[in-house]
Amino acid sequence: MAIDSVSKRQPHDIAALDAAVIELRSGAERLKVLPLLDCCELVDACAAAVVQHADEWIRVSCEAKQIAVDRPVASEEILAGPGTLLRYLRLVAAAFRDLHQTGTRRLPGSLRTNSLGRLCVPILPVGSLYDRLIFQGLQAETWLQPHVDEASMFCDVWQTRRDRPARVAGVLGAGNVSAIPATDALHKIFYEFEAVLLKLNPVNEYLMPVFMKIFQPLIDADLLRIVRGDRELGTAMVQHDGIDTLHLTGSHLTHDAIVWGTDPQQRAQRQRDNSPLVTKTITSELGNVTPWVIVPGEYSRRQLKSQAEHLVASIVANASYNCVATKLIVTSRGWSQREEFLDLVDSLLADVPPRYAYYPGSRERFERAAGFMPSGDEESLPWTLIRDARPDRTPHLFEEESFVCVCAETQLDEAAPDRFLEQAVDFVNDRVFGTLCCTLTLPDAWRKQHRTQLERAIDRLRYGSVCLNQWSGIVYGLMTPAWGGHHSGTLAAPASGLGHVHNTFGLAGIDKTVLFGPLSSSPKPVWFPSHRTADRLGRSLIRFYEKAGPMRLPAIIYHALRG
Structure with missing residues (x-):
């Protein structure tokens, strides 16, 4: 077993795992009674360390993905790394201070009841972080399940944690986006009040040194241990009696192997008998064949181009190694602007240079999804749009997340917007894998x-998130929304996963996040691949989240307008 840095002493043997769990159990006992202001101090200390070590984090991430650290494309690692984490930490600290001062959370707007009688909770824009300026035109709310009312809309974990047993969580980190393992671990610590043993994915275990520096306050408090190692270490964590809960980000195949086993016949029998191998509480985020539905109608050229660039941004970000990367465009066969729109998508994709295919197994998955193996450079793969895909001909494009830079387009028969929308909802619900997010x-x-x-x-x-005219990756990065699959998932059929992370307002009974945005965005969003100053804007956002205030807005505005 390869193992490294499981405790403050950084030993290198299997006994170290037991020692780390014992230390974490002690930390979990103290966490049950830790005053909220002390929690804030830990959060603020980590935030200060993020600022101090952001450059190192960005550098090692760019090096691993062969991105020039001083080019606009580096904004991906800036924003999906220290930028996202710093925003999250500021939101967590603000929520805790509100709880300490008022006993509740201060929401960024008024509750409303929608036409279906559902309680809708505003979660964006957040005034203290100047979201109305930074995320112009965007609003988000959480729709709660029918049984939830104003009296039961918040989790009660802060009030009941003293009465709960101390727990240790094992977190199996994602290998694609560097902020994911960090925010997953922090959610467990500060929103479920569990100490965490975090195992980094082998793909991005280069984050270990910088994470050890950033999270030293939590390590010193025995609330966090960070490990890296092989599959044997992951198995030991899953089976360890001292680890009470598990959270993983990855493939549903990994989830099923953990819960039901690797042998297909035995797995099927265990599912029939409802006899899982692992009885710990498991939460997860397991990917998605992410659909983008275009309701037919008349769009201006500006609107059409802006939506095409939103969609292309969702495909090319992080070389398409994202669960939120659009994998299926759903159009109407009778939509008069269909060819024009798809031509715009193809043209915009052609303007984006190919990216280093850093994720293991990429070429094999590309060949299965695209139907051909590209010639030439073996280190990169071409952006590929497949038009008029059909479930009866290429079912894998609808049923399997390729996790590679291939996007399919499919057509539905209905031409009227209202009937098309009804048909599209049924189609993506019933014919497309996953419940994470859609647009x-x-x-x-x-x-x-x-x-x-x-x-x-x-x-x-x-779906856990539904976005209007916007890429669902924004929902992930905002941190106020709950992030995860739809609550209809079960242990036997988890789809895109079980439970939620982020959710900084601590809402309970969540049905879904709904993000509202305009067809055309101005100024150009920082996540557009054509943004000329995205890296400088991203670094300005880090400086802003270091200490949010009007004096740090001019740099953001300057770089946003020059994009």
């Missing part, structure tokens, strides 16, 4: 005139 592009006039029908469609979508 709807909607004509402005239709959206204004059919608000009730739109809310019914959003309600019927079995």
Whole structure:
């Protein structure tokens, strides 16, 4: 077993895992009674360390993915690494201070009840972080399940933690986005009050040194241990009697192997008998064939191009190694602008240089998804759009997350916007794998005139996040929304996963996040691949989140307008 840095002493043997769990159990006992202001001090100390070590984090991430650290594309590692984590830490500290001062959370707006009678909780824009300026035109709310009312809309873990047994969580980290293992671990510590043993994925275990520096306050408090090692170490964590809960980000195949075993026949029998190998509480985020639905209608050229660039941004970000990367565009066969839109997507993809294919197994997955093996450079893969894909011909494009830079387009028969939307909801619910997130592009006039029908469609979508005119990766990065698959997932059929992370307001009974945005965005969003100053804007956001205030806004505005 390869093992490294499981405790403050950094031993290198299997006994170290037992020692780390014992230390974490002690930390978990103290966490049960740790005052909220002391929690804030730990959060603030980690935030200060993020600022101090951000450059190192960005550098090692860019080196691993062969990205020039001084080019706009480096913004991906800036924003999906220290930028995202710093925003999260500021939101957590603010929530804890509100709880300490008032006993509740201060929401960024008023509650509303939608046309279906559901309670909708505003979660964006957050005033203290100047979201209305930084995320212009965007609003988000959490739709709660039917049984939840204003009296039961918040989790009670802060009030009940003293009465709960001390628990240690094992977190199996994602290998693609550097902030994921960090925020997953922090959610366990500060929102479920469990000490964490975090195992880094072998793909990004280069984060170990910088994470040890950033999270030293939590390590010193015996609330966190960070390990790196092989599959044997992961198995030992899963089976360890001292680890009470598990959280993993990865493939549903990994989830099923952990819970039900690797032998197909034995796995099927265990599922029939409801006899899982692991009885610990498991939460997870397991990927998605992410759909982008284009409701037919009349769009201006500006709107069409902006939506095409939003979609292309979702494909090329992180070389398409994202669960939120669009993998299926759903259009109407009778939409008059279909060819124009797809031509824009192809043209914009052609403008983006190929990226280093850093994730293991990429070429094999590309060949399966695209149907061919590219010639030439073996270190990169071409952006590929497959038009008019059909479930009966290429079912794997609808049923398997390729986790590679291939996106398919499929057509539905309905041409009228209202009937198409109903057909599209049924299609993505029933024919497309996953429940994590989806996007709807909607004509402005239709959206204004059919608000009730739109809310019914959003309600019927079995996704953890539904975005209007915007990429769902934004929901992940905002941190106030809960992030995870739809709550309909079960241990036997988890789809995109079980439970949620982020959710900095601590909402309970979550149905889904809904993100609202315009068809055309101005200034150009920092996540667009054509943004000319994205890296400098990303670094300005880190400096802003270090200490949010009006004096640090001019640099953000300057680089945003020059994009």
